[in-house]
Amino acid sequence: MSVNEDQVRHVARLARLALGDDEIDRMVPELNNILGWVEQLGEVDTDGVDPLTAVIDNKLRLRDDVVDDGDVRDDILKNAPDAQHGFFAVPKVIE
Amino acid sequence: MSELTLKTITELREGFRAGDFSAREIAEAFNAAVAAGRPLNAFTVETPELALAAAEAADSDRTTGALKPLSGIPLGIKDLFATEGVDSTSGSNILKGFKPTYESTVSGKLKAAGSGMLGKLNMDEFAMGSSNETSAYGPVISPWKRNDGGNVALTPGGSSGGSAAALAAGLAPGVTGTDTGGSIRQPAAFTGICGIKPTYGRCSRWGIVAFASSLDQAGPMARTVRDCAIMLEVMAGFDPKDATSLNLPVPQWEAGLTGDLRGKKVGIPREYRIDGVPDEINAIWDRGIEWLKDAGAEVVQISLPHTKYALPTYYIIAPAEASSNLARYDGVRYGLREMGVKSLDDMYAATRAAGFGAEVKRRIMIGTYVLSAGFYDAYFTKAQKVRTLIKQDFAQAFEQCDLILTPTAPSAAFGLQEKLADPLAMYLNDVFAVPASLAGLPAMSVPGGLDGQGLPLGIHLIGRELDEQGVLNAGLAIEERAGFNHRPKRWW
Amino acid sequence: MADATAPYRIKGATGDWEVVVGLEVHAQVVSNAKLFSGAATAFGAEPNTQVSLVDAAMPGMLPVPNRECIRQAVRTGMALDAVINRWSRFDRKNYFYADLPQGYQISQLYHPLVGPGEVEILLDEKDENSVKQIGIERIHVEQDAGKLMHDQHPTMSYVDLNRSGVALMEIVSRPDMRSPAEAGAYLRKLRAILRYVGSCDGNMEEGSMRADVNVSVRRPGEEFGTRTETKNVNSVRFVMAVIEHEARRQVELIEEGGTVAQETRLYDPDKNVTRTLRSKEDAHDYRYFPDPDLLPLELDEAFLEECRASLPELPDAKRKRFEGLGISAYNASVLTAEVETARWFDGLLNAGAEPKQASNWTVAELFGALNRTGKSIDECPISPEEAADLLKLVADGTISGTIAKQVFEIMLETGDAPSKIVEERGLKQTSDTGAIDAEIDKILAAHADKVAEYKAGKEQLFGFFVGQTMKAMAGKGNPQVVNERLRAKLG
Secondary structure, eight states, X not given: OOOOHHHHHHHHHHTTOOOOHHHHHHHHHHHXXXXXXXXXXXXXXXXXXXXXXXXXXXXXXXXXXXXXXXXXXXXXXXXXXXXXXXXXXXXXXXX | OOGGGGSOHHHHHHHHHHTSSOHHHHHHHHHHHHHHTGGGOOEEEEOHHHHHHHHHHHHHHHHHTOOOTTTTOEEEEETTBOBTXXXXXXXXXGGTTOOOSSOOHHHHHHHHTTOEEEEEEOOXXXXXXXXXXXXXXXXXXXSOOOTTSOOOOBOOOSSSHHHHHHHHTTSOSEEEEEESSSTTHHHHHHHTOEEEEOOTTXXXXXXXXXXXXXXXXEEEEESSHHHHHHHHHHHOOOOTTOTTSOOSOOOOTTTTOOOOOTTOEXXXXXXXXXXXXXXXXXXXXXXXXXXXXXXXXXXXXEOOTTGGGHHHHHHHHHHHHHHHHGGGOSSSSSSOOOOSOSSHHHHHHHHHHHHSOHHHHHHHHHHHHHHSTTTTIIXXXXXXXXXXXXXXXXXXXXXXXXXXXEESOSSSOOBTTTTOSOHHHHHGGGTTTHHHHHTTOOEEEEEEEEOTTSOEEEEEEEEOTTOHHHHHHHHHHHHHHHOOOOOOOOOO | OOOSSOOOOEEETTEEEEEEEEEEEEEEOOOSBOSSSSSBOOTTOOTTSSOOTTTTTOTTOOOOOBXXXXXXXXXXXXXXXXXXXXXXOOEEEEOOOTTOTTSEEEEOSSSOSBOOEEEEEESSTTOTTOEXXXXXXXXXXXXXXXXXXXXXXXXXXXXXXXXXXXXXXXXXXXXXXXXXXXXXXXXXXXXXHHHHHTSOOOOTTTTXXXXXXXEEEEOTTSOOOOOEEEEEEOSHHHHHHHHHHHHHHHHHHHHTTOOOOOOEEEEETTXXXXXXXXXXXXXXXXXXXXXXXXXXXXXXXXXXXXXXXXXXXXXXXXXXXXHHTTOOHHHHHHHHSSXXXXXXXXXXXXXXXXXXXXXXXXXXXXXXXXXXXXOOGGGOSSOHHHHHHHHHHHHTTSSOHHHHHHHHHHHHHHOOOHHHHHHHTTOOOBOOHHHHHHHHHHHHXXXXXXXXXXXXXXXXXXXXXXXXXXXXXXXXXXXXXXXXXXXXXHO
């Protein structure tokens, strides 16, 4: 399966990457090269094989319902590009 | 250059404890080496004052008898680890100037064990790369040069390129790396040092910037197998803040070290003999086989049938996970934000375009594509099924052997820019390292010898899950016989 | 399954249309801490003060699931008679928005925690045969998003992550509802069950429970039409309005030759219209995949046992038990609609009140008083034990029903115990036939003409004599005895 320019633009939009026309032009063959290469997995017979769900056998541990975190607003906002009145400020969103 | 910078962790620890030299002297020696080593571009930020502070505490602890396992030992920390109050960039522009208010569990354990931090180590951006050429802070230049009289700048490997270069150049006695698809082992091989990736879940991932969550593991890189064991014992351990962390006690790997491999079977997988790989690589592999035999191991031929599918499997799963893990870099709460844009979506797209380099963008695109509607089953689910088969290959092989021996990398270090034209050519660097990552198995590279151009070649050991001891012991057996005490000739 | 009323139809220009409704309810889980982080969940805190590094999606952060959130979802599933999946998994739902710090929401698409179940609704409270079963498709747990505010600044929106990461149960119904009334009944019943179980406080105004309303129309008997989804509706009334409005809109559209687009819409309560949400292109490609930071969730028998054992008596069971005690279907419905009411009434029964009498009194008198004073049952100034005492005084004949009303008023005002009030004010009713006869004789003597009319056939005057006698005795005559003695004397 190969991708064309439109599909690359679509994927870039999904990934929120503003790619210039020259970048898109470069990416189309690059991605096709890589996708063509990974497609060899189609050769492998995986009938009856389950996808891997856990890399190393382990049990999901559950936490106790205790409030032991939060209340660290200064830390949370410390690296913010734009923090105002205790909030993160972003360009206005219209719903 | 001070004699101290030639010593291993083991030697430094011994000498410091015996009172032969102070922790302060050690820190000063390495701080000076770091400063003098700037032409390598191994460090993104230097923290000599932190190394000194830890050294002072160590010297004080020595008088009160309150010594910790790494008291007196300064280390370099890969920039992928969040270090409190110190820039943690992951080699990326999008995290330029980001100073975490928290410390990663692993680097915190090293700190608590008494070590000091020399600085943060340069790396491929978001750990995506095999040559440290994708860093937003410039490539790392290997301390090694070919002996052909030329002056070609070589790569130290990647993504832990800064870590490997610093260690090999004697700027630090021990460094941390991370390994997702070979990023500790391949640079270790390229620079003639030891590096181990433990079993998935041994080291906590909390506070380590995530690239591919089901593959990332922290690990030590050092001059000797013993040094690696010492560091790994401190780095490993259950962390309740990481749901994939293994809730098992940390074995005493250092105490358990032995180069005696009698009773052990070493498997040689036929699929790792690949066309187009230089003869010298196979030759060092053969020598490794002889050394292990000499240590008492029995050698058996094994098969890992799905080996050739490991790299394509990896290059579907890792980018997919990365595309999701890197979605948080959006300019809202930290890091770079492109200003002067009207809408939120525009801000996202502009920020990420400006903040991410070409390789990261490429992998995000691949990852987004293979997860997208209509392609998920054909690519991602398929890859996860093949991953199961690869894991089964190893499980079956380990019924016939206790360890697997392979080369670490398909070549010696190459020149900067040599492999940038084709991303695939770069990906092939990890052909031997990736399978063990996919299966979550412990794996290590130890230096085997030099090639015809005077460049190091590494030997690779893979063990059963949780058998870091077996891997370290085999590594020790090779180390004892390889007698690799080559160091790069200082050109900086 | 009986249809108590005529089926709901939209009358279009070309004929009748049936409405098909499914509801996806997002219910915030009652727990101390969030689903994957240890930050607090309480409503109304200062912005970004209930946010951990994990909630803010700082580099290197990892999720660890909260056992109580899982437990609450399992208990909810059990209360809805649903299949509990011992093995389930978390998936990432990937999209970009300022209230979603990770750039993905941890949810469960492929393998949810809870499978099919059902909710029984009563379409008409007075008709116990108007029962309908509404199917539950599944329930899963997922993270809630933060809050965006748009009116604090001219060019910026403000992000508060306090709510980011709070556990939600997404309860998905089957498309079994056929009218706004059914949807309303379903929502009210679901809410009551959640509040009985204690897994969600059901407060729709505060946003702890909200509904996405899926509506389509079809000719009766035909295939399902294309549905639209109206998101985040936060009251039962609005849900019903959305269904009606959206169904009509779709009918008009189809009859004019158009086709209904499968889209997401938003409800504007001020204008009572739904409109297309600004098209979030690609909003549908969430690229779900299993979250690699989390292993599959496996529940053991001990955990499930504890969940089951912890469930209180649920509304349907309680209603049936009340009916079994002789309480009318209507009263039983009313008394079990809210968990606080049911608890109060159970207290009344446990204090020994006779069920039928207690239910009538509670519904008529107590609720009347609470409505008048604008109090909720939690603020009721009378305890179930005090009410039981009052009812006992009526049951054993100490006071009459009429006097009881007086005593109740005084209890509300003074907080005094009923027996104390009766003593102090001498309100005991008298059954002394001698005294009663004396009063009756006086009344009959004073109204001889009416006596004559009564004996001539005007039977309704009997009530007049009862009333006069009771008045003369200041309500303290035992009504039964008064009735008996009047009958005796009037013949």
